[in-house]
Amino acid sequence: MENERKQKLIDLGAEALAEALLDLAVHSDAADDRIEQLIATPKENVQRFKKKLSSLKRSRRFVNWRGAAGFSRELEMLLRDVKAGVSDPLTGIELVAAFYEADNTIFEMCDDSSGTIGDVFRYDAKELFIDYASRCADKDKVADIILKVNQEDNYGIRDTLIDCAGEYLPEDAIRRMIAALQKRADKEKEEYGKRHHLLLIESLARQIKDAELFEKTRIGSWGELSTAAFIDIARVYLESGDVETAHSWLKKIPEGKTFQAYERDKLLLEIYQKQGDSAKLTELLYLKFRSHHSIDTLQALLDVIGHDRRNEIINDEVEQILKTDSLRESDAEFLIALGKIDEAEVYLLGRANQLDGNHYGSLLSLAEAMESENRHLAASLIFRSLLISILERGYTKAYPHGVRYLKKMDKLSEAITDWKIFDHHEAFKAKIFQAYGRKRSFWSKYEVKK
Secondary structure, eight states, rough: OOHHHHHHHHHHHHHHHHHHHHHHHHHHHHHHHHHHHHHHHHHHHHHHHHHHHHHHHOOOBOOOOOGGGHHHHHHHHHHHHHHHOOOHHHHHHHHHHHHHHTTTHHHHHHTTTTHHHHIIIIIIHHHHHHHHHHSSOHHHHHHHHHHHTTOOOSSSSSSSSHHTTGGGGGGGHHHHHHHHHHHHHOOOSSSHHHHHHHHHHHHHHHHOOOOHHHHHHHHHHHOOOOOHHHHHHHHHHTTTTHHHHHHHTTSOOOOTTTHHHHHHHHHHHHHHHHHHHHHHHHHHHHHHHHHSSHHHHHHHHHHHGGGGHHOOOOOOHHHHEEEHHSSSHHHHHHHHHOOOHHHHHHHHTTGGGOOOOOOHHHHHHHHHHHHHHHHHHHHHHHHHHHHHHHHHHGGGGGGHHHHHHHHHHHHHHTTOOOOOOOOOOEEEEHHHHHHTTOOOOOHHHHHHOO
């Protein structure tokens, strides 16, 4: 489609396109700026960049969150001026560095709660810097510029250039940067400033796979290490190829600690695989599967113990799920994913008093799955919990959803002949009207007269 439109525009001819662009420029500052960029010489585009950046630094305007997207496009156009005007890598690096050094001004003049302004630094500016730095022959000069930019980082955005240094700098240049940063850290009297430089060293150490330096720096930065630190150090050792040391660091985590358990287990899986320890690998996969039943955790377990045991594992786990008293929506989802609809229905009906309508994301999909399988009572009970949650919270924006759920229950009730221990639909409606009848905006949408 886009290629077809492009060809049609080409067929219009240069003069017609030029007139159209000029007409657009009258009504759009962005279009006017793009035209100026296209017709400017490389030198003029560099001057345009410098002039715009200087103007930004002098500006007293404030951009609220509604204007953040438009402001981010302005900044993107600013970087395009550099890309269009600079072919010399070192000059390009210096200009992009100047953009990063304007971060204080830029962030102080806008509300970036959406993160769109920060993304210009994290992606657009970073990619442009990498392009120039990769082509620059003087790697030491590139390193010096990065160090200069990162002397301070009030908005946590300049370290973006540190975090990608391995993409354009050789190891010897990175090690010189590390030495310079260590000197800065040693001279710092304030803990915050010292930690800033040490965090940059950590990033560089990880990129050159120097796990010992990473470990030493983390200890020097924080002293007593936390569970998160044990995991970070283990990860870097594993990335550097030292599997045993990585494992030894994970063993330092006290038993029973659940903080970052997902990250810890992820590393342990890789360690056991590299060690060829099938017993430990199987044990961990069983634990992950039983802590969260899903097709993915089942598949990971079967990949190790053999797919010929699939039915055995499924039958055992379904039996265990049905024996438990507490409701886990993920277990109901797992039963449905396995095609065990009868079991899923029994599971949900037996724990209907535990349904929490605040868990909208998982419950709605369960209700729809039960409805599609003609398990009308189970579906209706789930819709009840969703409706009660909306009415209890008085969440008026969700009233249209609540009305839809109630009308859905009206329809489902026609097909339900056995209500088991649960209130019939009309009795349920009478109860909620008695409890929430004053919520007139809801009932007016439902169009029920009492």
